[in-house]
Amino acid sequence: MHETLDSAIKSLATPKNFSVRLGIIGGGQLARMTVMAALPLGVEVIVLEKNPGSPAARLAPDSVIGDWSDPETMQRFAAQCDVVTLENEFVDAQALKVLEGAGHKVFPSADCIALTQDKLTQKQALQNAGLAVPKFRAVKTAEEVIAAANDFGWPLLLKTRRNGYDGKGNFTVRAESAVPAGWQALGGGVNELFVEAFWHFSKELAVIVTRGRDGATAVYPVVETVQRNHVCHVVKAPAQISPQIALQARNLAARAVETVGGVGSFGVEMFLSATGDLAINELAPRVHNSGHYTIEACDCSQFENHVRAVLGWPLGNPLMVAPTAVMQNLLGTERASGQPRGLENALRMTGARVHIYGKMFSGPGRKMGHITVLENSLEEGLVIAERAAQEIYFGTKL
């Protein structure tokens, strides 16, 4: 009996045969932090990424090195996974549709990715659901940009419908004379563009929402995001706003993710006006930089909840376990090694939790890591995070 059991077990003895296998398309820092959340749940992760030394693939020994734009690679990858998810919204939705058609489980779904990766259709969907968004309009010519400005006023935001992130794919047009420059900068005529009314915000807010396959949601606290050069610089959790506005923001975020049929952790970025009005800036169908603080600050992080959600498991508690958290990004300044310098000095700052992403190379503005600080007040946390971040650099010290 014992012998039979043992041989039965031995026949299952490769890790491939007894784990739940989660596939992640993309191997950057978001995938890496997802892998680190998945491992303690006994989940096997397989990453699909072009570069062999990617931050996530190095923790996932069975990973597939390949291009997600190649259908055959995608099929080979999906065949090894119980569930496929993604760390970015740039994967071709049609390719995901093909995987679904072949019977693979993909979360968020191909339809959700199609809807959200096109920022115009995303905004239309949110608006159709009655959710507040800035005014917007598709534009086919530079003349239509000027026509829109007659309705929306200057400045005006010109945006690409697809593939924008961290300010890339956005152009602020301040006057009619700048329209040709903006049109050219974003590749108007080749790329599909739209315009958006400039929203005079007093704060930028963000909410992570995790939505399960059964529609259950975990809504994280509202945070304030501070951008620098269109890249997330600091996140303050929770945002210093009234409980009423916090509640509205959380509801808005949850409804937005429901509207697009999201499954998994989503980042919902919002504007708050001086008069207390909220509008959704955009929604990312994936774990989000504004939610990195949840690793230490929340009972269940955005990463663990993403894993739970896409696997169809119960969601964890999104509440904070500390009074406040501050997250500050560590950005590269030049092409250099991805290995940090000055780390020892940063570690002298009590309470600074350092996350280095393990990228091979640094580059100007590249996200290389982040620091999180839990403190009794945001003021204290901001000081510690800034001091620790100042110590760490990649390449030459500025």
Next chain:
Amino acid sequence: MHETLDSAIKSLATPKNFSVRLGIIGGGQLARMTVMAALPLGVEVIVLEKNPGSPAARLAPDSVIGDWSDPETMQRFAAQCDVVTLENEFVDAQALKVLEGAGHKVFPSADCIALTQDKLTQKQALQNAGLAVPKFRAVKTAEEVIAAANDFGWPLLLKTRRNGYDGKGNFTVRAESAVPAGWQALGGGVNELFVEAFWHFSKELAVIVTRGRDGATAVYPVVETVQRNHVCHVVKAPAQISPQIALQARNLAARAVETVGGVGSFGVEMFLSATGDLAINELAPRVHNSGHYTIEACDCSQFENHVRAVLGWPLGNPLMVAPTAVMQNLLGTERASGQPRGLENALRMTGARVHIYGKMFSGPGRKMGHITVLENSLEEGLVIAERAAQEIYFGTKL
């Protein structure tokens, strides 16, 4: 200029060339949790372990599969590491001495491992330093056990000097008639044994101490450990003891680690009597089961502090960030797959943080994972941890 920089970088482009590389001898759950703490610090970890599918080696792609009792394997391994550390105290100290002699950095040192892996010399060192330990005596024959009982009384603990853990290598001799059975059970005459007076404790306590290469120490809170069948079952942090006793326990632990010249995170197990006396039970020269709660409950975990200590980096803050933490072990009951069942039900318990170790196989009493719960009171935490632990099983449900 840019070209030159780029090609200079490319020549460094394998991960081997730009990371701090920490070698860990042993690839079990302790090494795995150390790897997970090392990665966000940008540290590359290389594991030496016999089995290719070990919990830690699967996260450390450059790991060495081999036997640490083979000198050539050890040399090959050490040559790839900047610093070598260990996840267990059973590695031959002489082999570590050889590595040190060849110029490799080994922490804790070979001398420290030699002193502590022999529980008799460990106790002698602690006693010589004036630290409270139960009475003990080396015994060469069964007759000497009986002679010791005349001084120490019955029951008496008979122990092997080396290779004991989790009750293995220990035998409680309750009367003279049981001496031959104990002597035989522990291989007396072949294995070197010693006896120890039975300490009537009211509580078992433990303290994690991390000591840096510069002698700086981080002393974690005192916890109460509850054993079941000589294996750690539950850890309650902090222990419900008076501040005076907590201070004494922390001092005792810190002095013990200093006495043996420890570098890294050490687990110090103690007895507390009903009258408030403390004595050191034993010291483990490595991260310790009683410190798993520090992953979520402390600003800097025992694992991260171990990495910092052995690399010569500043230590992190050992203080708790939550009022209480409960850790409960998940043990195997039979030879079966290492993949948990019932996980989804456990995840329904809000606040239960599940850690599955990713072992290939379960076995009776084998440590397969643990659960940590942060709560406002230990009572609440104990209920949640127990309920979640009850849901998870390996193999057949009991």
